[in-house]
Amino acid sequence: MTLVDKDIIAKKRTGRQSRNQIFKWLFFLCTMFGLAVLILLIADTLMDGWSRLNLDFLTNFNSSRAESAGFFGAIVGSLWLMLVTTPVAIVLSVGTALYLEEYAPKNKFTEFIKINISNLAGVPSVVFGLLGLAMFVRALALGNSVLAAGLTLALMILPVIVVASQEAIRAVPASVREASIGMGATKWQTVSRIILPAAIPGIITGIILAISRAIGETAPLVVIGVPTTLLVTPSSVFDSFQAMPMQIYSWVKMPNEEFQYIAAAGIIVLLVILLLMNSVAIFIRNKFTNRY
Amino acid sequence: MSNKNIRDQIINNTRNKSNIFERMIPVILLLITSVSILATIGILVTLLSESFEFFSRVPITEFLTSATWQPYVGDGEWGIWALIMGTLKIVAIAVIFAVPIGLGAAIYLSEYASDRVRRIIKPILEVLAGIPTVVYGFFAINFVNPILQGIYSGFGLYNAVSAGIVVGIMIIPMIASLSEDAMSSVPTAMREGSLGMGATRLETAIRVVIPAAFSGIVASFVLAISRAIGETMIVSIAAGSMPNASFDVTEPLQTMTGFIVQITSGDAAFGTDLYYSLFAVGMMLFIMTLLMNVIASWFTKRFKEEY
Numbered sequence: 001m002t003l004v005d006k007d008i009i010a011k012k013r014t015g016r017q018s019r020n021q022i023f024k025w026l027f028f029l030c031t032m033f034g035l036a037v038l039i040l041l042i043a044d045t046l047m048d049g050w051s052r053l054n055l056d057f058l059t060n061f062n063s064s065r066a067e068s069a070g071f072f073g074a075i076v077g078s079l080w081l082m083l084v085t086t087p088v089a090i091v092l093s094v095g096t097a098l099y100l101e102e103y104a105p106k107n108k109f110t111e112f113i114k115i116n117i118s119n120l121a122g123v124p125s126v127v128f129g130l131l132g133l134a135m136f137v138r139a140l141a142l143g144n145s146v147l148a149a150g151l152t153l154a155l156m157i158l159p160v161i162v163v164a165s166q167e168a169i170r171a172v173p174a175s176v177r178e179a180s181i182g183m184g185a186t187k188w189q190t191v192s193r194i195i196l197p198a199a200i201p202g203i204i205t206g207i208i209l210a211i212s213r214a215i216g217e218t219a220p221l222v223v224i225g226v227p228t229t230l231l232v233t234p235s236s237v238f239d240s241f242q243a244m245p246m247q248i249y250s251w252v253k254m255p256n257e258e259f260q261y262i263a264a265a266g267i268i269v270l271l272v273i274l275l276l277m278n279s280v281a282i283f284i285r286n287k288f289t290n291r292y
Numbered sequence: 293m294s295n296k297n298i299r300d301q302i303i304n305n306t307r308n309k310s311n312i313f314e315r316m317i318p319v320i321l322l323l324i325t326s327v328s329i330l331a332t333i334g335i336l337v338t339l340l341s342e343s344f345e346f347f348s349r350v351p352i353t354e355f356l357t358s359a360t361w362q363p364y365v366g367d368g369e370w371g372i373w374a375l376i377m378g379t380l381k382i383v384a385i386a387v388i389f390a391v392p393i394g395l396g397a398a399i400y401l402s403e404y405a406s407d408r409v410r411r412i413i414k415p416i417l418e419v420l421a422g423i424p425t426v427v428y429g430f431f432a433i434n435f436v437n438p439i440l441q442g443i444y445s446g447f448g449l450y451n452a453v454s455a456g457i458v459v460g461i462m463i464i465p466m467i468a469s470l471s472e473d474a475m476s477s478v479p480t481a482m483r484e485g486s487l488g489m490g491a492t493r494l495e496t497a498i499r500v501v502i503p504a505a506f507s508g509i510v511a512s513f514v515l516a517i518s519r520a521i522g523e524t525m526i527v528s529i530a531a532g533s534m535p536n537a538s539f540d541v542t543e544p545l546q547t548m549t550g551f552i553v554q555i556t557s558g559d560a561a562f563g564t565d566l567y568y569s570l571f572a573v574g575m576m577l578f579i580m581t582l583l584m585n586v587i588a589s590w591f592t593k594r595f596k597e598e599y
Contacts, residue, residue: 016492016494016495017492019494020494023494024494027396027397027403028400030393030394030396031397031401031405031413031468033464034397034417034468035416037461038419041427044434044435045430045431091324092327095320095321095324095325096321096324096325096328099318099321099325103318103321113328113329116329116332117328118585118589119582119585120331120332122518122581124522124523124549125522126522126549126552126553126574126577127335127522127574127577129552130338130339130552130570131338133556134338135334135338138562158331162328186314188317191317212422215424216422216423216425216426218426219425219524222553222557223552223553224556245426248427248430249429249528249529252426252429252433253529260434264430264434267430270424270427271423274423274424275419282415
C-alpha cells in the first residue's frame with residue numbers, strides 16, 4: 001500500500017483546477033466590464049454627437065432651435081468658473097495640508113480637523129449646492145454669479161486636494177528635511193524651499209484631478225441656479241454664466257430628440273477636455289515624481 | 293563686520309524680522325485650515341436653520357412617518373419616506389449590480405493579474421471613476437434604457453432599473469479599487485501558506501484572502517453605498533420625478549437628490565414651503581451619508597488595526 005494514491009489526488013485535483021480556471025476567467029470578465037462600458041459609452045456618444053460636432057457648435061451660443069444651438073457660452077463660462085475655483089482651492093487645500101503635515105501639534109484639535117476633512121469628502125455634491133445657495137447666493141447676495149459657484153466648487157474639491165497634498169508631503173523623506181534643518185535653515189525655509197518643491201508633482205497631480213472633477217460637476221450648479229439660455233459671456237466674476245455640464249443636462253432633459261444629439265456633441269467636448277487633463281496629470285505623476 | 297564673530301551674526305540673524313515672519317506662518321496656515329471647519333459649520337447651520345423653519349410650518353411627525361410626498365397638491369403632503377424609498381430602490385439595484393462585478397474585478401487584480409495587467413487596468417478604472425455623472429445620465433437614458441425596453445416592454449421611459457444599473461456602473465471602480473487595496477494589504481505569507489498546502493488560487497482567495505480582508509472590503513461597500521445615496525444627476529435624468537414608496541422597479545420614482553434638483557431647476561421662490569423643504573430633505577441626505585461614512589471608517593480602522 002502506498003501512502004499517497006496518485007490517482008485519487010489527480011481525480012480530486014482536476015475538479016479543483018478547472019474550477020479555479022473557470023473562476024479566473026469570470027473574474028477577468030468582471031475586470032474587463034469596466035473597459036467594455038467605457039468603450040460602449042464613448043462609441044454611443046460619438047455616434048450620436050459626431051455629426052453635430054463642427055465649428056458652428058463650438059462658436060454659437062445656445063438656442064431654443066436645435067439646428068443653431070451651440071456650446072460657446074458654456075465653454076467660456078466653465079473657464080471662468082475654473083478661474084475662480086482653482087486659485088481658491090489651491091490656496092486653501094495646500095495651506096491646510098502644509099499645516100497638518102508640518103506645523104500641527106499632535107492633539108485632539110488636529111485629530112478633529114482630520115476627521116472633519118474626511119467627513120467633508122463624503123458630503124454629497126448636491127448638499128454643497130445647498131450650502132452655496134443659502135450662503136453665497138442668498139446670505140452674501142452674490143446671486144448665481146461665477147464667484148458664488150466658484151467658491152462652492154472650491155469647497156467641494158478641497159478635501160480631495162488636501163488628501164493628495166498630504167500624501168505628497170509625507171512622501172518626502174525625513175533625511176532631506178533633517179539635512180535642511182541641520183544646515184541651519186529655518187522651518188519655513190525648509191518647508192518652502194525643500195519640502196514643497198519635492199512634493200509639487202504629487203500636489204499638482206491632485207489639483208488637476210480635482211479640477212477635472214469640478215469641471216464635470218453638475219448638481220451644485222443646478223442647485224445654485226446657473227442659467228442655460230444666456231447669450232453673453234461674463235465680463236467679471238460677479239456676472240451670471242453658463243457651464244458645460246449644466247448645458248449638457250438641460251439638453252438631455254429636452255423632449256425634442258434632436259437635442260440628444262447636441263447633448264452628445266457637448267459630452268464629446270467635455271470628455272476630450274477631461275481626457276487631456278487626466279493625461280497631463282498622469283504624465284506629471286510619472287515624469288516628475290522624485291524618487292529618493 | 294569683521295570684528296563681529298560668527299556667533300553674534302547668527303544671533304543677530306535669528307532676532308531680525310524674519311523671525312516674526314517665521315512665527316506668523318503657522319498662524320496663517322491655521323487660519324487657512326480653519327476654513328474647512330467653517331465649511332462644515334456652514335453646512336450644518338444652513339441645513340439646521342432652514343430645516344427648523346420648515347418644521348415650524350410642517351409637523352416633523354408627518355415628515356418622518358408619512359409616505360406620501362406631494363408638494364404641489366394643496367398645502368402639500370410632506371412624507372419623506374416616498375423619497376427615501378426612491379433612494380433605497382436605486383441603491384439596492386446599484387449594489388446588486390456593482391458588488392459582484394466590483395468584487396470579482398478586485399479578486400482578479402489582487403490575486404490573479406500580473407503587475408503589467410494591473411498597471412494597464414488601474415488607470416482605466418480611474419478614467420471610469422472620473423467620468424462626470426451627467427454623462428452617465430445620458431448613457432442611462434440613451435443606451436441602457438432602450439436595451440431594457442427591448443428585453444421587457446413594461447419599462448417606461450424613466451424607471452428605477454436603468455438609473456440603478458448606471459449608478460452601479462458608477463460605483464464599480466470605487467468597490468474594485470478599494471477592495472483591491474484591502475486584499476493587497478493581506479500579508480503575502482498567508483497567501484503562500486495556503487498555496488503551499490496545495491490550495492488553488494481560487495480557494496486561497498475565497499478562504500484566506502477575503503476573510504482576512506473582510507472589514508476592508510465591507511468598508512468599500514459601505515462607502516459605495518454612501519456615494520450611491522448622494523448620486524444626483526443619473527437619477528435626475530433617468531429615474532423620473534414621481535415620488536412613490538412602491539416596490540415596482542419598472543415605474544418612475546424620485547430620490548431625495550432628484551427632488552432637490554427638480555425644485556431648484558424650477559426656481560423655488562425664496563420663503564415658500566417648497567424652498568425650505570429643500571433643506572429638510574438635504575438634512576436627511578446629509579445624515580444618511582454621514583452615517584454611512586462613519587460606519588465605513590469604523591470598518592477601515594478595524595482593518596488597519598488587524599494588519
